[in-house]
Amino acid sequence: MSYDANVxxxxxxxxxxxxxxxxxxxxxxxxEIFKKIPRAAEIDRQLRRTIIELIRSALSRGSDPVAxxxxxxxxxxxxxxxxxxxxxxxxxPIDALNSRPACPRCGDTGxxxxxxxxxxxxxCAQEQIKELSKLLDLGGQTFDLFSLDYYSDQPWTGETxxxxxxxxxxxxxxxxxxxxxxxxxxxxxxxxxxxxLGKTFLSACIARVVSEKGHSVVYDTxxxxxxxxxxxxxxxxxxxxxxxxxxxxxxLRCDLLILDDLGSEMTTPFVQSALYTLINTRLTxxxxxxxxxxxxxxxxxxxxxxxxxxxLEGEYRPxxxxxxxxxxxxxxxxx
Numbered sequence: 001m002s003y004d005a006n007v008x009x010x011x012x013x014x015x016x017x018x019x020x021x022x023x024x025x026x027x028x029x030x031x032e033i034f035k036k037i038p039r040a041a042e043i044d045r046q047l048r049r050t051i052i053e054l055i056r057s058a059l060s061r062g063s064d065p066v067a068x069x070x071x072x073x074x075x076x077x078x079x080x081x082x083x084x085x086x087x088x089x090x091x092x093p094i095d096a097l098n099s100r101p102a103c104p105r106c107g108d109t110g111x112x113x114x115x116x117x118x119x120x121x122x123x124c125a126q127e128q129i130k131e132l133s134k135l136l137d138l139g140g141q142t143f144d145l146f147s148l149d150y151y152s153d154q155p156w157t158g159e160t161x162x163x164x165x166x167x168x169x170x171x172x173x174x175x176x177x178x179x180x181x182x183x184x185x186x187x188x189x190x191x192x193x194x195x196x197l198g199k200t201f202l203s204a205c206i207a208r209v210v211s212e213k214g215h216s217v218v219y220d221t222x223x224x225x226x227x228x229x230x231x232x233x234x235x236x237x238x239x240x241x242x243x244x245x246x247x248x249x250x251x252l253r254c255d256l257l258i259l260d261d262l263g264s265e266m267t268t269p270f271v272q273s274a275l276y277t278l279i280n281t282r283l284t285x286x287x288x289x290x291x292x293x294x295x296x297x298x299x300x301x302x303x304x305x306x307x308x309x310x311x312l313e314g315e316y317r318p319x320x321x322x323x324x325x326x327x328x329x330x331x332x333x334x335x
Contacts, residue, residue, distance in 0.1 A: 004216070004250050007131055011123035012110065019101075019108045026099050033097060037090055043083040044097065050076045121214040128211045141204035143175050150326045163323030167198065170319045174202045178209035181256070181288070186317040188283075191292040193321025196328060199292040203258050206290060215255040222262045225251060229274040252281050255288065262293035263303065272305050279311050291316065 034041035050072055084094040101108040103119040110120035148171070151164040159166070170191075177184050191199040203219070211217045220228075228251070232244035251257055259278075265271055282289050293300070297318060301309040 004128070004131065004218070004254075005246060007124055007127045007216075010127045011120060014123050014127070015108070015110050015120055022102060022108075023099070030097055033087070033090075033092060037086050040083055040086050040097070043079050043086075047076060047079055047083075050079070118214075124216075125211050125214050128217060129208065141201055142208065143171065143178075143205045146171055146198070146201060146205065150329045151323050156322055159322060166320070166322065170321065171202065173317075173319060174206055175209075177290075178206040181210045181213060181215060187286070187288045188316040189290045190297075190312055190316040190318045191290065191321065192296055192318055193294070194325070195294055196325035197321035197323055198326060199321055200260060203260060203290055203292055207256070207258055210256050216250075217256045217258065218250050218254040219258040219260065220251070221260045222265045225259060225278070226265050226271045226274050229278075230270060233270075251278060252285075253287070256290065257282065257287070258290045258292075260292050262291050263295040263299070267303055272308065276305065276308050276311075279308060283311060283315055289316075296320075 030044075034044070083097070087094050087096050103117060106112050106117035106119060108119075110117050116124075148164050148167055151162075151167045153162050153164045156163050156166075161169075173186075174189070177186065177189060191203065193199060207217050207219050228244050228247045232241060232248050257278075279289070291312070295303065297309075297313060300312055304312075
């Protein structure tokens with residue numbers, strides 16, 4: 001999984017901060033216990049000394065190291081038993097002085113060998129959702145809150161099924177796509193239809209679920225994405241160019257890219273080229289993309305180069321939204 005550098009940095013920082021907080025809490029607990037139970041402090045010092053005795057016994061010459069080691073172990077077990085009894089007598093758990101990592105799998109390092117641990121992946125997902133929330137109201141956009149009430153159950157001109165039945169199907173496809181991300185038979189979705197029908201809402205729902213599953217997700221508008229590609233190529237400011245390179249890298253490399261409002265950008269030759277690069281690179285790498293647009297597929301064919309339209313038609317599952325403008329209906333609904 002390829003996370004944005006800022007997302008990854010914040011997740012690693014949180015992991016370190018949480019580890020430090022746990023260590024500080026454990027230190028304070030030990031101080032409290034040793035103050036109340038001086039004998040427990042003395043046992044702790046003796047247990048530490050037994051480690052040195054074990055090493056010396058193992059390295060000693062001219063004596064039976066096995067017998068010496070057993071003697072030290074027996075002494076150690078006796079001290080541990082006494083300490084446990086003292087802790088229990090004073091109302092503490094018998095392991096109150098033991099430091100244990102929150103994640104036993106990685107020992108709170110975030111890594112198991114060269115593989116990122118699930119605990120660090122979870123933090124990356126949380127930080128990624130925060131990043132997405134700057135553009136999307138992810139707090140209120142979930143599949144459970146997607147309502148079909150504003151979609152008519154009456155026949156719609158030119159369509160074979162009513163808007164409500166159509167939207168129920170689209171919602172279920174989007175839910176399955178997000179819940180089974182990576183194994184769902186369709187890798188790419190093209191959400192098409194007039195404004196105000198729920199394309200951005202369902203895109204946000206997909207982004208939330210896929211992020212929570214630990215995958216890297218980038219959401220951005222077509223205008224911003226192509227502006228970033230343009231800045232990478234033409235900006236004369238070194239810092240702006242470097243930032244644009246990082247962002248375009250994420251557009252190309254993230255597990256899921258959600259490109260919102262395709263068709264709102266100025267369709268210049270450069271934009272045509274950048275769009276083809278974006279779509280083709282992600283298809284070649286087998287990465288997933290969701291595109292939403294007010295354009296129909298016929299309008300896409302007229303507006304974009306044949307290579308772009310061909311890939312959208314051949315590699316994306318179109319989901320066609322139709323019905324009355326939901327945003328307007330909500331505004332008119334009684335409070």
